[in-house]
Amino acid sequence: MPVEAEKAYYRFLVLFFTCFLTFGTYFCFDIPSVLQEQFQGNLTCPNSTVANGTTDCVEGLEMTPEQYNLLYAIYAWTNAFVVVMAGFLIDKLGNCFGVFMFSFLSVLGSTIFALGAHFKGTSYLLPLMLSGRLLFGSGNGSLAIVQNRIIAFWFKGKELALAFGLTLSFSRLGSVLNFFLTQSFETRYGIQWTLWGGAFLCMLGFISAIVVSVLDKVGTVQLGVAGAILEDSKKVRFQDIRKLPLHYWLLVFTIMFFYNGVFPFVADASKFIEDKYPGYSQQEAAYITGAVYDSSLVLSATVGILIDYVGLRGVFAFGCAVLTLPVFALLAFTFVPPLVSTIWLGISYSFATASMWPSIPLVVPQATLGTAMGLATSVQMIGTGLCNLIVGQILGTKSSEMKIPLWRWQGVMMFMFVNTIGCVLFAFALNIVDCQQGGILNKTKQSQVAQELSPEPTETSPLLEEGILAKRGQLPLSRGTEAE
Structure with a gap:
C-alpha cells in the first residue's frame, strides 16, 4: 500500500500551507507604496484648506523621497547579504529550522517597523523603521527561499511551475489586498494601526510555518528519504557555489534585471500616477498600481499549468522580457491610461516568475538548492536595492515638492527601460547556452516524457522519486536511509 505522503493530496496539502508562509509578509512589504504620501507628508496640518474634496496638506511622517526609498533599499540590501548564508543554513539544518527562524524574523521586523511610526517627529523614527525593515527583509527574503525549497522537493518532476x-x-x-484595503484602513484608523495590522498578518504566517514544518518532516519520514536528506546536508559546503553551472548564472542575472524594472517601479508608482495623470486620487492610484499584482494573482496558476505542459522555459523568459520593453516607454512618453501599462507589466511578470524561478531547480542539485536560491535572491536584491537608491536620487530629496516634475519621472521610466534591455540580453544568452548544452530548460513536454521513460538515470533525478521506489522495494535504499 502506498504511504500517505506518496499521494497527490498530501503534496497539495503541503502546498496549501506553504502558500500562506508569505501572504502576510507580501501585504506588509508594499504598505509604504500605498501610503507614500503619508510617509512623506507633514507632521501636522494646522491650516490646510479644502479644494475639490481634497486638502492641500497630507499629515504623515515627514520623510524625504530619499529616506522613503531607503525603506525599500534597506530591505533589498538585507536580502543581498543575508539570503546567501540563509540558503546555506537551510541546506545544512533543514526546512524546519528555516520556516521557524525566518517567519519569526518577519514578525519581529514588522513589529519594530510599526513601533517606529509612534515616534514621528523624533530622531528615533527613521532608525527604528529602518531596523524593522532590516529584520523584516532578513526574514521575508529567506522565508521565500525555504518556501521554494519545500515546493521544489515535493513537486520536482510533477506540477512544478503550477506549484x-x-x-x-x-x-x-x-499584495493585492494591501493595495485595495490599506488606504481606506489608514484613513479610518491612522498609519500606526495600519502598520500593526500588517504585523498581525505576519503572525499568521508564523502559524502556517508550524504546520508546514510538521507536514514536511512527517512526509519525508514516510517516504523513507529523511535519512538521505540528512546525509546529503552534511556534505553541503559553501565552496559548492563555485560549481554552479553557467545556466544558473545567466538565470540569476536575467531575474535580477527583470525585477529591477518591477519592484522599484511599484514602490513609486502610486505617486507617479498622481503626479503625471490628472484626476487620480491617492486611492485610485494605489488601485492602478496594484493591477501589477492583480494580473499576477489571476494568471500565475494558469501560466504555471501552461509552462508545465509546454516546457520551453528559456523561450518564455526571453519573450516576456522583450514584451516588457514597451511598458516603460508608454509610461515615460505617452498619456495612455496607466492601467494599460500596469496590467501589461503584471502579465509579463506572471510569465517571468513562472518560467525563471522554477528553472533553478532544473539546473542545480536538490542538496544545494537552498544555497542556489539564496544566492539568486541576493543578486536580485542587490540590483533592486541599488535601483531604489538611484530612483530616489533621480526624483530628488525635497519633501516640499508635493508634485515631482514630469522630466524626473521620465528619467525614472527610462532607467527601468534600460534594466529591461539588460534582461533581454541575458535571456538571449541563456537560450543560446541552453541550446549548446542539451536544451535542459527548453525541453518540450513530449521530450520530457520520453526522458522519463528512458532507463538511464539523470544526475538531477529527484530524491523524492528515489525514496518512493526504495520504499516500494524497487530500488536499494539511498545512503543514510537504512537508519529510518
Missing part, C-alpha cells in the same frame, strides 16, 4: 505559480498567487493576494 510555484500558486505560491506566487497567494503571496500576491497579500
